[in-house]
Amino acid sequence: xxxxxxxxxxxxxxxxxxxxxxxxxxxxxxxxxxxxxxxxxxxxxxxxxxxxxxxxxxxxxxxxxxxxxxxxxxxxxxxxxxxxxxxxxxxxxxxxxxxxxxxxxxxxxxxxxxxxxxxxxxxxxxxxxxxxxxxxxxxxxxxxxxxxxxxxxxxxxxxxxxxxxxxxxxxxxxxxxxxxxxxxxxxxxxxxxxxxxxxxxxxxxxxxxxxxxxxxxxxx
Numbered sequence: 402x403x404x405x406x407x408x409x410x411x412x413x414x415x416x417x418x419x420x421x422x423x424x425x426x427x428x429x430x431x432x433x434x435x436x437x438x439x440x441x442x443x444x445x446x447x448x449x450x451x452x453x454x455x456x457x458x459x460x461x462x463x464x465x466x467x468x469x470x471x472x473x474x475x476x477x478x479x480x481x482x483x484x485x486x487x488x489x490x491x492x493x494x495x496x497x498x499x500x501x502x503x504x505x506x507x508x509x510x511x512x513x514x515x516x517x518x519x520x521x522x523x524x525x526x527x528x529x530x531x532x533x534x535x536x537x538x539x540x541x542x543x544x545x546x547x548x549x550x551x552x553x554x555x556x557x558x559x560x561x562x563x564x565x566x567x568x569x570x571x572x573x574x575x576x577x578x579x580x581x582x583x584x585x586x587x588x589x590x591x592x593x594x595x596x597x598x599x600x601x602x603x604x605x606x607x608x609x610x611x612x613x614x615x616x617x618x619x620x621x
Contacts, residue, residue, distance in 0.1 A: 402581045405456070405567065405589035409433040409446065413592040414453050425456035427509070427531075427567070427589040429487065430463060444480055451481035459509045459529075461487035462497075470497035478506045485509045485528065490518045495525045502526025502562075509567065519551040523560045530555070531589070534580075535570035545576065549583040556584070574598045 403424040406417050409432040417423045428450070438446055447460045458481070462473040470493065474486040486501060488494045489512045498508045507528035513519050514533060522530045532551045537544030552566050565586035571577060574597050577588050590598070 403587045407589040407591050409436050427459040429461045448480045451483050457485040459485045459487040467493045467496040471500050474501050487511050498525040498527050516550050516554045523564050529565050529567050531567040531569040533570035534576050535572040545579045552584050
Protein backbone atom coordinates (compact mmCIF):
# COMPACT_ATOMS: atom_id res chain seq x y z
CA UNK A 402 0.00 0.00 0.00
CA UNK A 403 1.13 3.51 -0.81
CA UNK A 404 0.42 6.47 1.46
CA UNK A 405 -0.65 9.91 0.35
CA UNK A 406 -0.82 12.80 2.82
CA UNK A 407 -4.24 14.43 2.93
CA UNK A 408 -3.36 18.06 3.59
CA UNK A 409 -2.45 21.38 2.01
CA UNK A 410 -0.03 22.28 4.82
CA UNK A 411 3.42 22.48 3.26
CA UNK A 412 5.16 22.11 6.62
CA UNK A 413 3.37 18.81 7.24
CA UNK A 414 4.19 17.63 3.73
CA UNK A 415 7.88 18.46 4.13
CA UNK A 416 8.03 16.63 7.46
CA UNK A 417 6.26 13.49 6.20
CA UNK A 418 8.41 13.50 3.06
CA UNK A 419 11.52 13.53 5.26
CA UNK A 420 10.40 10.19 6.74
CA UNK A 421 10.22 8.64 3.28
CA UNK A 422 6.63 7.83 4.18
CA UNK A 423 4.51 9.42 1.47
CA UNK A 424 4.12 8.73 -2.22
CA UNK A 425 1.83 11.66 -2.98
CA UNK A 426 -0.53 14.31 -1.62
CA UNK A 427 -4.26 14.94 -1.84
CA UNK A 428 -5.81 18.33 -1.23
CA UNK A 429 -9.26 19.88 -1.43
CA UNK A 430 -10.78 23.36 -0.96
CA UNK A 431 -11.39 22.75 2.76
CA UNK A 432 -7.78 21.72 3.40
CA UNK A 433 -6.48 24.73 1.48
CA UNK A 434 -8.78 27.07 3.41
CA UNK A 435 -7.38 25.72 6.69
CA UNK A 436 -3.92 26.96 5.69
CA UNK A 437 -5.29 30.50 5.45
CA UNK A 438 -4.63 30.43 1.72
CA UNK A 439 -6.17 32.94 -0.69
CA UNK A 440 -7.50 32.38 -4.18
CA UNK A 441 -4.74 34.46 -5.76
CA UNK A 442 -2.06 32.19 -4.27
CA UNK A 443 -3.73 28.83 -4.96
CA UNK A 444 -1.77 27.94 -8.09
CA UNK A 445 1.53 28.92 -6.48
CA UNK A 446 0.65 26.85 -3.42
CA UNK A 447 -0.06 23.73 -5.48
CA UNK A 448 3.16 24.25 -7.42
CA UNK A 449 5.10 24.45 -4.14
CA UNK A 450 3.58 21.16 -2.97
CA UNK A 451 4.48 19.54 -6.29
CA UNK A 452 8.08 20.62 -5.78
CA UNK A 453 8.23 18.86 -2.38
CA UNK A 454 6.88 15.44 -3.41
CA UNK A 455 7.82 13.32 -6.39
CA UNK A 456 4.46 11.56 -6.58
CA UNK A 457 1.00 12.70 -7.66
CA UNK A 458 -0.56 15.79 -6.09
CA UNK A 459 -4.35 15.97 -6.33
CA UNK A 460 -5.76 19.48 -6.70
CA UNK A 461 -9.52 19.82 -6.80
CA UNK A 462 -11.60 21.89 -9.20
CA UNK A 463 -14.44 24.04 -7.87
CA UNK A 464 -16.55 24.45 -11.03
CA UNK A 465 -19.75 22.41 -11.11
CA UNK A 466 -20.29 22.19 -14.88
CA UNK A 467 -18.23 20.04 -17.22
CA UNK A 468 -16.87 22.90 -19.30
CA UNK A 469 -15.77 24.81 -16.21
CA UNK A 470 -14.19 21.68 -14.72
CA UNK A 471 -12.21 21.01 -17.89
CA UNK A 472 -10.93 24.59 -18.10
CA UNK A 473 -9.89 24.62 -14.44
CA UNK A 474 -8.31 21.21 -14.87
CA UNK A 475 -6.20 22.38 -17.80
CA UNK A 476 -4.94 25.35 -15.79
CA UNK A 477 -4.07 23.28 -12.73
CA UNK A 478 -2.51 20.45 -14.74
CA UNK A 479 -0.16 22.95 -16.38
CA UNK A 480 1.40 23.81 -12.99
CA UNK A 481 3.55 20.66 -12.76
CA UNK A 482 3.98 17.25 -14.33
CA UNK A 483 2.78 15.47 -11.17
CA UNK A 484 -0.55 17.27 -10.79
CA UNK A 485 -3.66 15.09 -10.72
CA UNK A 486 -6.98 16.86 -11.11
CA UNK A 487 -9.53 16.02 -8.45
CA UNK A 488 -13.13 15.95 -9.65
CA UNK A 489 -16.30 14.97 -7.75
CA UNK A 490 -18.28 11.92 -8.81
CA UNK A 491 -21.25 13.57 -10.50
CA UNK A 492 -22.73 13.45 -13.99
CA UNK A 493 -20.86 16.64 -14.90
CA UNK A 494 -17.76 15.25 -13.25
CA UNK A 495 -17.93 12.05 -15.30
CA UNK A 496 -18.25 14.03 -18.52
CA UNK A 497 -15.29 16.23 -17.56
CA UNK A 498 -13.23 13.20 -16.57
CA UNK A 499 -13.90 11.51 -19.90
CA UNK A 500 -12.77 14.63 -21.77
CA UNK A 501 -9.66 14.99 -19.62
CA UNK A 502 -8.81 11.31 -20.15
CA UNK A 503 -8.79 11.92 -23.88
CA UNK A 504 -6.48 14.90 -23.29
CA UNK A 505 -4.08 12.80 -21.21
CA UNK A 506 -4.78 14.67 -17.95
CA UNK A 507 -5.04 12.26 -14.97
CA UNK A 508 -8.12 12.53 -12.76
CA UNK A 509 -8.82 11.49 -9.19
CA UNK A 510 -12.58 11.08 -8.87
CA UNK A 511 -13.46 12.01 -5.32
CA UNK A 512 -16.54 11.82 -3.08
CA UNK A 513 -17.19 8.28 -4.28
CA UNK A 514 -19.52 6.29 -2.03
CA UNK A 515 -20.71 3.26 -4.01
CA UNK A 516 -19.66 0.52 -6.40
CA UNK A 517 -21.76 1.92 -9.28
CA UNK A 518 -20.11 5.32 -8.87
CA UNK A 519 -16.65 3.71 -8.87
CA UNK A 520 -17.40 1.63 -11.97
CA UNK A 521 -18.65 4.69 -13.84
CA UNK A 522 -15.57 6.65 -12.79
CA UNK A 523 -13.35 3.88 -14.11
CA UNK A 524 -15.26 3.73 -17.39
CA UNK A 525 -14.96 7.51 -17.76
CA UNK A 526 -11.17 7.18 -17.58
CA UNK A 527 -10.36 8.13 -13.99
CA UNK A 528 -6.77 7.36 -12.98
CA UNK A 529 -7.78 7.16 -9.31
CA UNK A 530 -11.08 6.56 -7.51
CA UNK A 531 -11.42 7.82 -3.95
CA UNK A 532 -14.09 6.06 -1.86
CA UNK A 533 -14.65 7.72 1.50
CA UNK A 534 -14.67 5.85 4.82
CA UNK A 535 -15.13 8.33 7.64
CA UNK A 536 -18.18 10.02 6.22
CA UNK A 537 -20.00 6.67 6.31
CA UNK A 538 -18.97 6.33 9.94
CA UNK A 539 -20.45 9.78 10.55
CA UNK A 540 -23.89 8.43 9.60
CA UNK A 541 -23.38 5.12 11.46
CA UNK A 542 -22.74 3.04 8.34
CA UNK A 543 -19.78 0.82 7.53
CA UNK A 544 -17.42 2.73 5.27
CA UNK A 545 -14.82 -0.04 5.25
CA UNK A 546 -17.21 -2.52 3.64
CA UNK A 547 -17.96 -0.01 0.89
CA UNK A 548 -14.25 0.37 0.15
CA UNK A 549 -13.82 -3.41 0.12
CA UNK A 550 -16.69 -3.80 -2.36
CA UNK A 551 -15.18 -1.15 -4.62
CA UNK A 552 -11.73 -2.79 -4.53
CA UNK A 553 -13.30 -6.14 -5.41
CA UNK A 554 -15.54 -4.79 -8.16
CA UNK A 555 -12.82 -2.80 -9.93
CA UNK A 556 -10.49 -5.79 -9.71
CA UNK A 557 -12.97 -7.87 -11.68
CA UNK A 558 -12.50 -5.92 -14.91
CA UNK A 559 -9.91 -4.55 -17.32
CA UNK A 560 -10.75 -0.94 -18.02
CA UNK A 561 -8.02 -0.50 -20.59
CA UNK A 562 -6.03 1.89 -18.42
CA UNK A 563 -4.44 1.88 -14.99
CA UNK A 564 -6.75 2.74 -12.12
CA UNK A 565 -6.01 2.72 -8.40
CA UNK A 566 -8.29 2.90 -5.37
CA UNK A 567 -7.45 5.62 -2.86
CA UNK A 568 -9.05 4.94 0.53
CA UNK A 569 -10.03 8.44 1.65
CA UNK A 570 -11.55 10.09 4.71
CA UNK A 571 -9.32 7.87 6.84
CA UNK A 572 -9.73 8.59 10.53
CA UNK A 573 -7.52 6.03 12.27
CA UNK A 574 -4.69 3.53 12.01
CA UNK A 575 -7.39 0.82 12.17
CA UNK A 576 -8.89 2.19 8.96
CA UNK A 577 -5.46 1.93 7.33
CA UNK A 578 -4.97 -1.65 8.54
CA UNK A 579 -8.32 -2.82 7.19
CA UNK A 580 -7.82 -1.06 3.85
CA UNK A 581 -4.40 -2.67 3.46
CA UNK A 582 -5.85 -6.11 4.20
CA UNK A 583 -8.58 -5.68 1.60
CA UNK A 584 -6.06 -4.59 -1.03
CA UNK A 585 -6.71 -0.87 -1.46
CA UNK A 586 -3.84 0.55 -3.50
CA UNK A 587 -3.46 3.78 -1.55
CA UNK A 588 -4.57 5.32 1.73
CA UNK A 589 -4.62 9.10 1.91
CA UNK A 590 -4.30 10.13 5.55
CA UNK A 591 -4.19 13.33 7.59
CA UNK A 592 -0.87 14.13 9.25
CA UNK A 593 -2.15 13.26 12.75
CA UNK A 594 -3.23 9.80 11.55
CA UNK A 595 0.15 9.27 9.88
CA UNK A 596 1.84 10.00 13.21
CA UNK A 597 -0.48 7.59 15.03
CA UNK A 598 0.44 4.89 12.52
CA UNK A 599 4.02 5.09 13.80
CA UNK A 600 3.10 5.04 17.48
CA UNK A 601 2.64 1.90 19.58
CA UNK A 602 2.73 1.58 23.38
CA UNK A 603 4.95 -1.52 23.22
CA UNK A 604 7.49 0.41 21.16
CA UNK A 605 7.50 3.16 23.79
CA UNK A 606 7.78 0.58 26.57
CA UNK A 607 10.65 -1.17 24.83
CA UNK A 608 12.59 2.07 24.36
CA UNK A 609 12.08 2.96 28.02
CA UNK A 610 13.34 -0.48 29.05
CA UNK A 611 16.41 -0.28 26.81
CA UNK A 612 17.22 3.20 28.09
CA UNK A 613 16.88 2.08 31.72
CA UNK A 614 19.19 -0.88 31.12
CA UNK A 615 21.71 1.30 29.30
CA UNK A 616 21.68 3.71 32.22
CA UNK A 617 22.78 0.82 34.43
CA UNK A 618 25.64 0.10 32.02
CA UNK A 619 26.86 3.69 31.96
CA UNK A 620 26.79 3.88 35.79
CA UNK A 621 28.63 0.60 36.30
